[in-house]
Amino acid sequence: MAIIKPFKALRPHAQLAKQVASRPYDVLNSAEAKLEAQGNHSSFLHITKSEIDLADTTDIHSALVYEQAKDNLAAFITRDILFRESKECYYIYQLIMDGRSQTGLVCVSSVDDYDNGIIKKHEFTRPEKEQDRINHIRVSGAQTGNVFLAYRTNHAVDALIDKWKSTKSPVYDFTADDGIQHTVWIVNDDTVTEQITHLFEKEVACTYIADGHHRAASAAKVRRALGAEAKEGADYFLTTLFPSNQLYIMDYNRLVKDLNGHTPKTFIKELGKQFTVELVSKQAYRPEALHTFGLYLEHNWYKLSSKPGSFSNDPIGVLDITILQNNVLDKLLGIKDQRTDKRIDFVGGIRGLGELEKRVDSGEMAMAFSLYPVSINQLFDIADSGNVMPPKSTWFEPKLRDGLLTHLIYE
Numbered sequence: 458m459a460i461i462k463p464f465k466a467l468r469p470h471a472q473l474a475k476q477v478a479s480r481p482y483d484v485l486n487s488a489e490a491k492l493e494a495q496g497n498h499s500s501f502l503h504i505t506k507s508e509i510d511l512a513d514t515t516d517i518h519s520a521l522v523y524e525q526a527k528d529n530l531a532a533f534i535t536r537d538i539l540f541r542e543s544k545e546c547y548y549i550y551q552l553i554m555d556g557r558s559q560t561g562l563v564c565v566s567s568v569d570d571y572d573n574g575i576i577k578k579h580e581f582t583r584p585e586k587e588q589d590r591i592n593h594i595r596v597s598g599a600q601t602g603n604v605f606l607a608y609r610t611n612h613a614v615d616a617l618i619d620k621w622k623s624t625k626s627p628v629y630d631f632t633a634d635d636g637i638q639h640t641v642w643i644v645n646d647d648t649v650t651e652q653i654t655h656l657f658e659k660e661v662a663c664t665y666i667a668d669g670h671h672r673a674a675s676a677a678k679v680r681r682a683l684g685a686e687a688k689e690g691a692d693y694f695l696t697t698l699f700p701s702n703q704l705y706i707m708d709y710n711r712l713v714k715d716l717n718g719h720t721p722k723t724f725i726k727e728l729g730k731q732f733t734v735e736l737v738s739k740q741a742y743r744p745e746a747l748h749t750f751g752l753y754l755e756h757n758w759y760k761l762s763s764k765p766g767s768f769s770n771d772p773i774g775v776l777d778i779t780i781l782q783n784n785v786l787d788k789l790l791g792i793k794d795q796r797t798d799k800r801i802d803f804v805g806g807i808r809g810l811g812e813l814e815k816r817v818d819s820g821e822m823a824m825a826f827s828l829y830p831v832s833i834n835q836l837f838d839i840a841d842s843g844n845v846m847p848p849k850s851t852w853f854e855p856k857l858r859d860g861l862l863t864h865l866i867y868e
Contacts, residue, residue: 459575459608459661460567462693463545463650467599467863469499473538475631477501478639478858482602483586483671487517499538501860503529505593505601518589523596530597539863547644547653548862549618550697554637554855559703560618562653563641563862565693566606566664568680571673575663576606577840580670580848583796590675591682598867600676600695603857604669607833608661610700617653629861637855641862657698664698665840668853679866690866697857701837706830707806707852708743710813711781712822714800717790721755724789728752731784732761741810744829747777751810751827753817772838777828778847785826796848805852806830 469477476497482505485493490506503510507526508517515521533539548563570576594600621644629641644650666673676694680687716724728734732750737758742751748763768780786792792801802822804812813825831851839846 458659459657459664460570461562461564461657461696461698462654463547463644464565464693464695464864465542465545466548466563467534467539467541467865468861469539470537471628473499474629474639474641474861475633477538477860478631478633479505479860481856481859482506484856499533501601501858504533504597504599505859518585518592520592520596523592526593527597530599541865542643544645545650547650549622549642549644550857550861551622551640552637552855552857553640557705559699559705559855560622561605561697561699561857562614562618563603563695563697564653565864566604566696566698568677568692568694570664571677571694576673577663577665578670578673579666579836579840579844579846580850581796581845582671582674586671587675587678590671591678594675594679594866595682598865600672600864600866601859602669602672602695603859603862604673604676604694604696605667605853605857606664606696606698607667607701607704607836608664608698609837610702611656611660613660614653614656615700617649617656621649633858639858639861664696665837667699667704667836667851668856669696688867690864693864695862695864701833704833705854706833706836707854708828708830709778709806709849709852710804710810710828711786711826712802712804712813712816713786713790713792713824713826714802714821715790715823719789724754725759727789728761728785731764731767733764735760735762741814741827743810743827744777747829748780749829750777750781751825753810753813753825753827754823756818772835772842773844773846776831776835776839776846776850778831778850781826781828782847803849805854807852807854 476499479501487508490502491509494500494502504526508515508522550563551560625642627640627642632638680691737760742758742760750761752759792798816822817825
């Protein structure tokens with residue numbers, strides 16, 4: 458069963474929360490982070506993307522960057538931007554985007570649960586991305602990136618969280634520049650925290666990584682590397698747990714640089730062997746059901762509908778991204794591994810289909826594919842089966858902000 462516990466968060470004073478809170482480190486490149494933090498000396502990007510305070514020529518994976526993150530974190534504490542909670546607490550984190558609300562429980566989850574499969578995965582990780590977070594955690598002593606976990610909806614947990622939200626005042630409540638509202642409550646009543654811990658231990662069989670596979674893997678490897686030197690803080694990692702009925706998964710679309718020797722005409726003809734191909738119009742086509750795809754090629758949108766026999770019904774084979782990989786990316790375009798092939802790129806649904814059109818029309822890319830979103834039940838089925846999804850299969854929105862709640866691993 459799921460082992461979670463409250464923790465003493467490092468967090469900003471209420472009046473500074475909006476200034477401190479930053480978008481996750483892995484959705485911004487260095488240039489974007491530098492621009493976003495410009496003029497804001499309290500932005501948590503100075504810690505998660507600390508290269509913005511160094512020369513532009515600095516290797517972002519150099520030891521200098523991690524030492525800068527450590528120094529900046531210490532400076533935030535010295536300047537009284539951040540302070541440490543006096544007791545172990547849970548935190549309730551509500552996000553509202555476009556009128557849709559989702560509420561999660563911020564806690565620390567057991568590294569043992571991760572190692573033993575109680576926390577289930579659905580993606581492979583990349584060694585270089587793991588190593589970056591390992592270095593950041595070890596040098597700074599902090600888990601600054603939140604791992605987004607899902608659990609099958611539990612009405613007793615929901616009731617406890619809803620009661621606390623309705624009877625207590627939030628410590629943070631602000632709307633970020635992107636229009637997403639962030640509201641945080643502190644659960645500091647010992648009786649309630651014990652109830653929450655007990656509920657997860659007795660009633661929640663497992664949790665699922667929705668977003669943050671590299672952060673979770675890195676936390677586990679840091680604990681392993683520290684060995685006998687590990688303090689209790691390293692036995693847990695920063696997580697926010699959301700009930701499955703509140704989660705929203707967006708499409709995660711593909712761009713391809715060339716037609717692998719095909720002309721547009723021959724490519725469309727080949728597609729017709731596995732798909733029904735319809736010319737839609739110049740208006741962007743967003744798939745409305747599973748096993749349908751949009752194709753943007755030479756300023757036109759096409760609707761592709763999978764023909765019978767073009768996919769299998771096992772948990773992986775039935776995924777649209779698997780259908781696209783097997784029948785198009787691999788078979789027609791020669792893209793064998795989406796994780797390593799430089800001819801393919803990925804665009805999260807939050808950027809819209811206009812981003813696909815822009816990059817194809819500019820000549821940077823030859824074509825784009827729009828996909829129907831993966832469902833949370835598909836994610837659960839794959840994780841439960843022990844399989845993994847193809848890379849970049851899920852895009853969750855809205856995203857948690859870094860800096861509001863940080864977990865220190867060195868007590």
